[in-house]
Amino acid sequence: MAHGRRQTFEIEGARHGSxxxxxxxxxxxxxxxxxxxxxxxxxxRPESGEEEVRFAFLNMLEFLHVAGVTTDDVVRLTIHxxxxxxxxxxxVEWLKLFPDPDDRPARHALNLKLNGDMxxxxxxxxxxxx
Numbered sequence: 577m578a579h580g581r582r583q584t585f586e587i588e589g590a591r592h593g594s595x596x597x598x599x600x601x602x603x604x605x606x607x608x609x610x611x612x613x614x615x616x617x618x619x620x621r622p623e624s625g626e627e628e629v630r631f632a633f634l635n636m637l638e639f640l641h642v643a644g645v646t647t648d649d650v651v652r653l654t655i656h657x658x659x660x661x662x663x664x665x666x667x668v669e670w671l672k673l674f675p676d677p678d679d680r681p682a683r684h685a686l687n688l689k690l691n692g693d694m695x696x697x698x699x700x701x702x703x704x705x706x
Contacts, residue, residue, distance in 0.1 A: 581602050581603070582600050582601070582602050583600065583601045583602075583643075584597035584598075584599070584600045585597060585598050585599050585600070585601070585639065585642045585643050586598050586642075587616070587635055587638045587639050587642055588616055590611065590612055590614050590616055590619075590635045590638075590639075596609050597609060598611065598639055598642075599639055599643060599700075601643050601644070601704075604703055604704040604705070604706055605701075605702075605703055605704075606640075606643045606645050606649070606700075606701070606702040606703070606704065607699075607700075607701055608636070608639055608643075608698070608699050608700045608701075609699070610656065610697040610698070610699060611632055611635050611636050611639055611697060611698040611699070611700070612631075612635065612694060612696075612697055613627075613628030613629060613630070613631040613632035613635070613694070613695070613696050613697075614631060614635070615627075615631055616631070616634070616635065616638070621693065621694065621695075625659050625661070625662045625665065625695045625696070626662070626665040628662075628694075628695050628696055629662055629665040629668075629669055629695075629696050630665075630669060632669075632696050632697065632698050633669040633672075633673065633698070635698075636653075636698050636700055637673075639700070640700065640702060643702070644704060645702040645703075645704045647673050647674070649702040649703055649704050649705070650681040650700055650701070650702045651681050651682065651701050651702060651703055652681055652682040652683065652684070652700070652701045653670075653681055653682070653683045653698060653699070653700050653701075654683075654684050654685075654686070654698070654699040654700075654701075655683065655684070655685040655686070655696065655697075655698055656685075656686050656688055656690060656696065656697040656698070656699070657685055657686065657688070657695070657696055658688065658689060658690035658693075658694050658695045658696065658697075659695040659696070662695060662696055663685065666685065666696070670683070
């Protein structure tokens, strides 16, 4: 069976409960769906909000890897916060990935109600080298 231009990707331990892929790529453009902070070893969200943030960023890195891009290819990161008190934890992970203030992607954070007991969800947009 022939596939179209779009490739879809999953990451183990962080799949959606709905028929939604973790993300998709057409040509050199990569978009994620909402990346949760689940522990990939158990598929569960950790008790600590800081751990949930850490796992969200680890899951994002795994998604980028599976999609064939790196953090150097990230153009924008959107952060959905169900718990606004986690902004400092977000900044810790952000600065680990993007320590150079002159070489960071765009970023936008929104405070909103997330499904279930989620405290954070990431969306990433990347453009691979041609």
